[in-house]
Structures are given as structure tokens and as C-alpha cells.
Amino acid sequence: MEKLKKKNILLILLALIFTMGAILLYLTKSQELKEIAISFYDFRNAHGALAQKDSAQLTKQIKETEERISLLQKKINNLTPYGPYLIINTTKNTFVLRTRRSIIREGICSTGSYILLDAGNGKQWIFKTPKGQLHILGKKTNPVWIKPDWAFIEEDLPVPSIGDPERREPGSLGDYALILGDGYMIHGTLYQRFLGLPVTHGCIRMGDKDLKIVYHNMSIGSKVFIF
Amino acid sequence: MKKLNVFKKSIIIFCISQIVIFLIIFILFDFIPVAKESKEVSKMVQARGMSSSYKVSKKISKLIGTIRINEHHEAYLQNALKLSKIDSISLLIDLSDSLAILSLKGISIFKSKISKIEINKGLKKLPYFLRDSLYSGPLQATENLSSIEKFPIVIKKPSRDTSAVDETEAAPTIPKQNDVYLLMALDNNMAIEINQQEDSLVGNKSVYKKYRRKYRRWFLSKNIESVFSPNQHGYTYHLAIEIPREDAGSIYRALPIKPFILIRY
Numbered sequence: 231m232e233k234l235k236k237k238n239i240l241l242i243l244l245a246l247i248f249t250m251g252a253i254l255l256y257l258t259k260s261q262e263l264k265e266i267a268i269s270f271y272d273f274r275n276a277h278g279a280l281a282q283k284d285s286a287q288l289t290k291q292i293k294e295t296e297e298r299i300s301l302l303q304k305k306i307n308n309l310t311p312y313g314p315y316l317i318i319n320t321t322k323n324t325f326v327l328r329t330r331r332s333i334i335r336e337g338i339c340s341t342g343s344y345i346l347l348d349a350g351n352g353k354q355w356i357f358k359t360p361k362g363q364l365h366i367l368g369k370k371t372n373p374v375w376i377k378p379d380w381a382f383i384e385e386d387l388p389v390p391s392i393g394d395p396e397r398r399e400p401g402s403l404g405d406y407a408l409i410l411g412d413g414y415m416i417h418g419t420l421y422q423r424f425l426g427l428p429v430t431h432g433c434i435r436m437g438d439k440d441l442k443i444v445y446h447n448m449s450i451g452s453k454v455f456i457f
Numbered sequence: 458m459k460k461l462n463v464f465k466k467s468i469i470i471f472c473i474s475q476i477v478i479f480l481i482i483f484i485l486f487d488f489i490p491v492a493k494e495s496k497e498v499s500k501m502v503q504a505r506g507m508s509s510s511y512k513v514s515k516k517i518s519k520l521i522g523t524i525r526i527n528e529h530h531e532a533y534l535q536n537a538l539k540l541s542k543i544d545s546i547s548l549l550i551d552l553s554d555s556l557a558i559l560s561l562k563g564i565s566i567f568k569s570k571i572s573k574i575e576i577n578k579g580l581k582k583l584p585y586f587l588r589d590s591l592y593s594g595p596l597q598a599t600e601n602l603s604s605i606e607k608f609p610i611v612i613k614k615p616s617r618d619t620s621a622v623d624e625t626e627a628a629p630t631i632p633k634q635n636d637v638y639l640l641m642a643l644d645n646n647m648a649i650e651i652n653q654q655e656d657s658l659v660g661n662k663s664v665y666k667k668y669r670r671k672y673r674r675w676f677l678s679k680n681i682e683s684v685f686s687p688n689q690h691g692y693t694y695h696l697a698i699e700i701p702r703e704d705a706g707s708i709y710r711a712l713p714i715k716p717f718i719l720i721r722y
Contacts, residue, residue, distance in 0.1 A: 245471055252475060256482045258673045260680040263483055264692055267491040268579045273498050278505070278586075280521045281513050288520035295527035302534035309541055309563030317566050321707040346612045356610065361711065362544060363562050386615040455566045457546055457559055457711035 314447040316416075318434055318456045320359050323426050325436070327444055335443045338426035340419065340435040341456075347384055355380045357431040364410045364454045369445065373407035373417060375399040380431070404438060406445040410454060416444065490683040490691025494579070497690075502584055525585055532593040533721040538563065540595050540717055547595065547717040548708060550649070550698065557651070557700055559711050567711070569704035572654045577695040580647075588722070591647055591694060595717040598641040598649075602675055603709055604660075604668035605635045635660040637705035638668050640675065641718065646690040649718060651709070653702035696720070 256263070280288065310330045317326045320341040327335045342359035349355075377397045382389045390396045404418015419425070419435040429435075434456075436444060448454075513521070530553075540547045541563030549558040549565075552574055559567040580588065601607075636658045639651045658665055682689040700708075 261676045263487040267487045271495040273584050321710045344609050
């Protein structure tokens with residue numbers, strides 16, 4: 231008798247657990263069940279005022295809308311620069327140099343690594359490439375890298391004073407540099423095999439041939455779109 | 458014999474109770490909220506004076522259809538022009554041309570071909586003017602769920618063994634590949650899903666499962682809210698698109714946290 235009672239309690243408990251599980255399952259599947267529920271409803275899709283017009287009036291209206299569409303399309307097309315502009319994809323680490331009509335060059339590049347350098351004492355740097363619309367602010371040949379503080383902190387080296395010759399590093403930026411502002415640049419690299427990977431401190435690195443073409447096509451004021 | 462009968466009876470009672478529970482949940486969490494939403498839609502239809510429909514010829518009906526498509530296209534372009542005035546990147550989903558486009562200052566900076574489009578029944582059934590008002594925007598995403606991080610930040614302490622030093626010797630480390638699934642909830646009771654078109658997972662399965670759990674929980678909370686909160690809509694209009702994995706990742710990481718989205722059907 232006692233055994234039977236225990237068995238019954240166990241069965242009831244199992245049934246309750248099963249029921250709770252089933253309730254949770256129904257609730258998580260509620261979105262699918264709502265699709266069944268919505269099948270029972272239908273909304274009227276009347277033609278409204280347009281139904282009172284004849285085919286000539288409607289054709290005229292179609293023409294008018296088409297004209298407005300083409301005008302808007304023209305306005306949007308005019309937002310694209312005539313001259314060369316550069317698009318950088320920081321997720322794929324690729325670039326496209328193009329004009330409104332055609333692609334001049336496309337290829338791989340390197341962008342910010344998203345490393346957060348924590349120097350302690352509240353000093354932090356995130357090595358990410360800025361996104362949005364930027365402009366070429368300056369152009370340089372044979373650029374010299376003036377190493378910022380983080381370049382020394384990253385290597386756990388003492389930070390020299392501003393203007394110290396130790397900060398100058400010629401040759402590491404390649405043959406050309408295009409300045410984007412806030413310390414960001416498009417430049418070359420000694421580490422060509424890293425191209426296509428997110429390894430930089432925020433600048434955009436390009437291969438020698440690509441950089442040369444970008445440098446010669448982009449002028450000061452040219453737009454750079456980074457996403 | 459009697460014992461067996463009792464057992465059989467209990468099983469029948471159990472099964473019936475399960476069906477009753479299912480029906481109660483269906484009515485409470487699905488049917489009633491959907492009925493509430495449908496009532497709202499019907500009210501709006503009536504408010505626009507569209508309850509009485511004229512019977513029109515096929516030709517007229519076709520012309521009316523073209524006007525609606527054109528008007529919607531016009532609204533889409535007008536909104537794209539509006540978005541060109543903001544500084545952040547926005548997402549344009551062109552279902553008509555099967556394209557997902559990233560736009561910045563009116564310039565298409567990235568395009569991805571949509572391989573699959575799924576629209577839920579409610580969205581398909583909506584009267585055209587409501588569908589247009591849902592689609593035309595610009596709409597702003599208020600919540601995001603994703604299987605990848607927006608900013609894949611790695612924390613690093615200063616050390617002599619730096620990447621700069623490593624660069625001269627070490628082989629490049631290829632970043633981990635991740636599966637990309639996203640859900641963006643818009644401010645107008647619509648949810649947009651962007652999923653990778655590749656069926657096979659390249660990343661960690663647990664990450665995908667975690668996303669699916671978050672996804673189910675999000676819909677669950679919406680469903681529960683729709684029962685208990687009078688302001689909550691009873692039905693979420695839902696659009697899902699599939700694009701290549703890498704493109705989906707690029708789109709998600711390019712967009713700001715609360716991006717503007719524009720849809721053309």
C-alpha cells in the first residue's frame with residue numbers, strides 16, 4: 231500500500247514536471263503558434279480613392295510618380311563624388327578605390343586590431359580604425375613615423391619626451407602616407423603578409439602597389455568612407 | 458485488471474489535461490494577442506474609410522498596383538535622401554532588387570545580394586497603407602541581438618613581447634571565424650532578422666546556441682508582455698533575410714548601436 235502511494239506520488243510529480251516543460255515549450259514556440267492564429271484573420275485591402283479614377287487618370291498619375299522617382303534618383307546619384315573616393319571595409323579588411331562610374335582598384339588592407347591597451351594608472355588606448363566619412367587632409371612621400379606614447383608603453387619602454395629623436399622611425403610607413411587627421415593615416419607597411427588582417431593601431435595599411443595607386447588618385451579633400 | 462484500468466484512465470486524463478493546457482496557452486498567449494492586433498488593424502482600416510470597396514476591372518486594379526509600388530518607391534527614395542543628412546551609416550534593405558545596402562551620406566558603400574527573404578504571415582496580410590507605413594521610415598532599431606560582438610575588443614597589458622615585436626617573426630594569426638545571426642527590433646513593432654546564408658556553422662556551436670536562446674527569450678518576453686501590458690502589440694511583424702556570412706558581419710559591425718533602417722518591398 232505504502233509502495234503504491236509512493237509510486238503514485240512519483241507519477242504525479244513526473245506528470246507535473248512534464249506539464250511545466252510543455253508549458254515552457256509552448257511559450258517559446260509562441261511565435262510559430264501566432265502564425266497559426268493570424269491565419270484566422272484577413273484584412274480588407276480596398277483600393278480607396280484611386281478606384282474612382284479612370285485608366286487615363288491613373289496612367290497620368292503613374293507617369294507623374296515615375297518622374298518624381300527619377301528626379302529623386304538623380305538627387306541621390308549626385309551625392310556620390312565625381313572624383314576618386316576610397317571605401318574601407320574594416321571587417322573584411324578590404325578597400326575599393328573608385329569613381330562614380332567605375333572601380334579603379336580594389337584589394338586587401340589592414341585596419342585596427344581592436345586591442346585595448348591598458349597601461350594601468352587609468353591610461354587606455356583602443357586600436358580601432360575610426361568609422362564614417364573622412365577626408366584626405368594631407369599627403370606625404372617617404373613619411374617618418376613619429377611614435378606616440380602608446381608605442382613605447384606597449385613595449386613596456388620608457389616614454390621619451392616630445393620631440394625626442396627616439397620617437398622618429400623612418401621607413402616603417404612605406405613610401406607614401408595620406409593623412410586622415412587625429413593621428414590616423416593610410417600608409418604602407420613592412421609586414422606585407424599581415425595585409426588582410428586586423429593588426430594595426432588604427433591606421434590603414436596597404437600594399438606598396440595599391441598604396442601608390444591610391445596616393446596618386448586621391449587628392450587633398452578626397453573622401454574616404456570607412457565602415 | 459482493475460489496476461490496469463486505473464492506469465489507462467490516468468493516462469487518458471493526463472493526455473486530455475495536456476491538450477487543455479495547450480489550448481489555454483494558445484488562446485491566452487497567441488489567439489487573444491493576435492485578435493487584439495487584428496482589431497487595431499481593422500480600426501485603422503475603418504478610420505481610413507476603406508471598409509467599402511469598389512469593384513474595379515483587372516486593368517484598373519493593375520494600374521492602381523503600379524501607382525502604389527511607385528509611391529512606395531518614391532517614399533523610400535525620399536527617406537534615403539533624409540538619411541543622407543545624418544552622419545551615421547544606415548541600412549537599406551531593397552527587397553525588390555534583393556539587396557542589402559550600407560549607405561553613408563547618400564553613398565552606397567557596401568552591397569550584398571540577398572539570397573532568401575522570409576516575411577511572416579501578418580506582414581503579408583497587412584493592408585497596403587499599413588504595410589507602407591511600417592516599411593517607410595526611416596525606422597530606428599531599438600534592440601539588437603546577435604551571435605557576434607559589435608566591437609571585438611581584446612584587452613592587452615604592456616609587455617616586451619608585443620605584437621610589434623612579434624610582427625617581424627610570427628606567422629599572422631587569422632581571426633576566428635564566427636557565424637552571423639542578427640535580430641534588430643524596430644521602434645514600430647517590427648523585427649528584422651539578418652542571417653548568414655551558409656547552413657554549416659564555422660564557429661563555436663555553443664555561441665550559436667546561446668544566440669538561439671537569447672532569440673527565443675526575446676520573443677517569449679514579447680509574448681508575455683503582449684498579454685499583461687495593454688500598450689504592447691499582440692503580434693510582431695517579422696522580416697528575415699539571408700546574405701553571405703562575411704557580408705552579414707560587415708553590415709552588423711558597420712552599423713551604429715541604434716541604426717536607421719529603410720525597407721523597400
